[in-house]
Amino acid sequence: MAPKFYHDDPVWADIDPLPQDDGGLHPLAAINYTDEYSEAMGYLRAVMANNEFSKRILELTEHVISLNPAHYTVWLYRAKTLFEINAPLRDEIEWLNPTALKHLKNYQIWHHRQTVIEALGSPDGEADFIDSMLEHDSKNYHVWSYRQWLVKRFDLFEGKGELEWTEQMVEQDLRNNSAWNHRWFLVIGGRDGRALDEETFKREMDFAKRLVRKAPQNQSSWNYLRGLARHANSTSALKDFALEFADLSRPDEIHSSHALDLLADILATEEDQKEEARQALDLLATRYDPIRAYYWNYRKGLLEQPGAVA
Amino acid sequence: MAPGLALSAGESSLNYSRHISYWRRNLKTFLPHHYTGNDSNRMTLAFFIIAALDLLGDLPAALSAEERQGYIDWVYRCQLPEGGFRPWPGTDVGSLRHDGNRLWDPAHVPGTFFALLILIMLGDDLNRVKRREILVWLRTMQRPDGSFGETRGENGRVEGGSDTRFGYMATAIRWILRGNVDGPVDGVPDIDVDKFVACLQQSETYDGGISEAAYHEAHAGFACCAIHSLYFLDRLPIPPRSAQVPDGRLRGVTNLPLTLHWLASRQTLTLEDEDDIDTLGDETDSTATCHDAHSFLKLQSYPSTAGQMSFKGQPTSHFELQWVGLNGRANKVGDTCYGYWACASLKVLDHLDVVDGKPIRRWLLDKTQHIVGGFGKGPGDPPDIFHSYLGLLVLSMFGEPGLKDIDVALCISNRAKQHLESLPWRKDIVEIGA
Numbered sequence: 001m002a003p004k005f006y007h008d009d010p011v012w013a014d015i016d017p018l019p020q021d022d023g024g025l026h027p028l029a030a031i032n033y034t035d036e037y038s039e040a041m042g043y044l045r046a047v048m049a050n051n052e053f054s055k056r057i058l059e060l061t062e063h064v065i066s067l068n069p070a071h072y073t074v075w076l077y078r079a080k081t082l083f084e085i086n087a088p089l090r091d092e093i094e095w096l097n098p099t100a101l102k103h104l105k106n107y108q109i110w111h112h113r114q115t116v117i118e119a120l121g122s123p124d125g126e127a128d129f130i131d132s133m134l135e136h137d138s139k140n141y142h143v144w145s146y147r148q149w150l151v152k153r154f155d156l157f158e159g160k161g162e163l164e165w166t167e168q169m170v171e172q173d174l175r176n177n178s179a180w181n182h183r184w185f186l187v188i189g190g191r192d193g194r195a196l197d198e199e200t201f202k203r204e205m206d207f208a209k210r211l212v213r214k215a216p217q218n219q220s221s222w223n224y225l226r227g228l229a230r231h232a233n234s235t236s237a238l239k240d241f242a243l244e245f246a247d248l249s250r251p252d253e254i255h256s257s258h259a260l261d262l263l264a265d266i267l268a269t270e271e272d273q274k275e276e277a278r279q280a281l282d283l284l285a286t287r288y289d290p291i292r293a294y295y296w297n298y299r300k301g302l303l304e305q306p307g308a309v310a
Numbered sequence: 311m312a313p314g315l316a317l318s319a320g321e322s323s324l325n326y327s328r329h330i331s332y333w334r335r336n337l338k339t340f341l342p343h344h345y346t347g348n349d350s351n352r353m354t355l356a357f358f359i360i361a362a363l364d365l366l367g368d369l370p371a372a373l374s375a376e377e378r379q380g381y382i383d384w385v386y387r388c389q390l391p392e393g394g395f396r397p398w399p400g401t402d403v404g405s406l407r408h409d410g411n412r413l414w415d416p417a418h419v420p421g422t423f424f425a426l427l428i429l430i431m432l433g434d435d436l437n438r439v440k441r442r443e444i445l446v447w448l449r450t451m452q453r454p455d456g457s458f459g460e461t462r463g464e465n466g467r468v469e470g471g472s473d474t475r476f477g478y479m480a481t482a483i484r485w486i487l488r489g490n491v492d493g494p495v496d497g498v499p500d501i502d503v504d505k506f507v508a509c510l511q512q513s514e515t516y517d518g519g520i521s522e523a524a525y526h527e528a529h530a531g532f533a534c535c536a537i538h539s540l541y542f543l544d545r546l547p548i549p550p551r552s553a554q555v556p557d558g559r560l561r562g563v564t565n566l567p568l569t570l571h572w573l574a575s576r577q578t579l580t581l582e583d584e585d586d587i588d589t590l591g592d593e594t595d596s597t598a599t600c601h602d603a604h605s606f607l608k609l610q611s612y613p614s615t616a617g618q619m620s621f622k623g624q625p626t627s628h629f630e631l632q633w634v635g636l637n638g639r640a641n642k643v644g645d646t647c648y649g650y651w652a653c654a655s656l657k658v659l660d661h662l663d664v665v666d667g668k669p670i671r672r673w674l675l676d677k678t679q680h681i682v683g684g685f686g687k688g689p690g691d692p693p694d695i696f697h698s699y700l701g702l703l704v705l706s707m708f709g710e711p712g713l714k715d716i717d718v719a720l721c722i723s724n725r726a727k728q729h730l731e732s733l734p735w736r737k738d739i740v741e742i743g744a
Contacts, residue, residue, distance in 0.1 A: 018403055020400060024384060026380025028352065028428070031349055033349075034346070048403065048414040048415075068346055069347060070350050148526065175641040177640040177642075298663065302567070
């Protein structure tokens, strides 16, 4: 795209740009700005100093955002302008959609989107937008955080297809930890402190177990399973499940380091099973998860200390 | 040992002279225009540049007295009349600034944090810092839920993301300016420490990690920020068998063994995107799809037809254990910066012993160190200021000869930290409070 300038644009003829004062001979981290950026910033400072709110501000802020999306007050200034001039907020969302795709790692854009959606008072279209973002990066942290905000803001915890959507995301990529976490948020976070009922607990345990069986070396599904069990104080009930993948009597037939890890934790809490727990940790340190050997050895040390189990 | 000399051929080594020239270039010449997207983080970039040269022991040689003073003055120019710093000159409208437009040029939490650190590293006494004003402002940066934000907007609204980064920097600013004393200092009440700690407790996740906010996904960067802030506030768990008596104070990291488990699990052999074979729709475990598999010689025998098919013809040899990277979340690829976020968390929790530093060091030196100096995000990536400094911090944590030792939570050398602690105004506050 050709650079955009203002000095020869009649729309901006009334503005005296304010050049940046970098202060003396020794600025730190000075950047080799393009002429385009320097000029746009000069006009931005001038209109900000005047508190101008008008349609052309939307163009100028859009331009500056395209060059420096991390500029924190340009977003606030743009939001204020939108409300001051009663700009159509749907148009803002239409602009934000492709802009978010260009700046996948930017923080400010999400804050701005929340402000606009809050004012619109409706989550319509947001699910499609999120799908398009996740197609580019299925684990994008900002997108998943924003999805949580939407669920809370518009109470989408139950009966609005959110759980089904999450299930689909997990099935699509069993190793998408963000999707697993979103499920936890829906199932546990949406309960407002109410205890997990037995039916839901069983449904979630079955879900996690089924997906562990599909990919026994996937840490996301194990973490979910173990989180649930810990939540319900029933970790020891997972012993048989762990044995499916890691039976100490057949040390050459281990199918999952995570099962060994769980087994070690359970054995450590049982009477007279410390030796077996040690054996599981040894297998991890020497054969099945040697990159964490130091950690497994630390865990062996914990066996000597009563009550120190994760 | 003289830097870079005594290492035998073939051994991974830190290329001191290249790193020094990389950082001197960043200090003395304009940064390339692709840093424009980080223009509003210039104070952060400046911090990394000065701090890296300090760590490399090059700061005294790199700066003339006049330059040192010039840089100090540049930082002070970013201080606002009402207290606090802007992180760059970009929002400064000079003599046109008034109460009606200062909304667009606000004091900024990261800007203030990094400005203070730069002044400390350059040996300034912080006497020109509006310290009391900053402490007053800091209280207004805390939200009702206990978290901190980035700037104050219209009607005192706390703007910026709701995540642990700002809490980290806010508690660090507090520690720099008033130590960890209880109650008011200079007539300014403290932030609400308990509320902040409660907020961090809620950010602990079901897998032992810590996230940006309650129920969000565990993330090593946010975990590290949370752990560091608890350290500044002296609200980390009391170590077992320590002489410290339980004092009933609210403390974070409520399940330390689980958090150590999560942090140790950040070690990975998935070092670059190419290793990160598309797992979409692939439900199998093979040495390719399983991010932390090493020696699963028997995986193919687990009853999954798809698994057996996908494993067919693939070598079942051990993965190379010589290089171990760190990722920020479960099932993600290694990244230099997570070397810092994960290991620094462990270090502050006094458990760096649960990881082996040698293969991590080799990963940084052999895989992400760049030939022109600095570190990239992953193998083959060009160096950038952020990853280049965090890579050095990790090496220093593991005792790299020739690098200064650091205070892991403040991210600066212990030399610089000691300078701060020696300042008379601060000693007065800390000693009276003690």
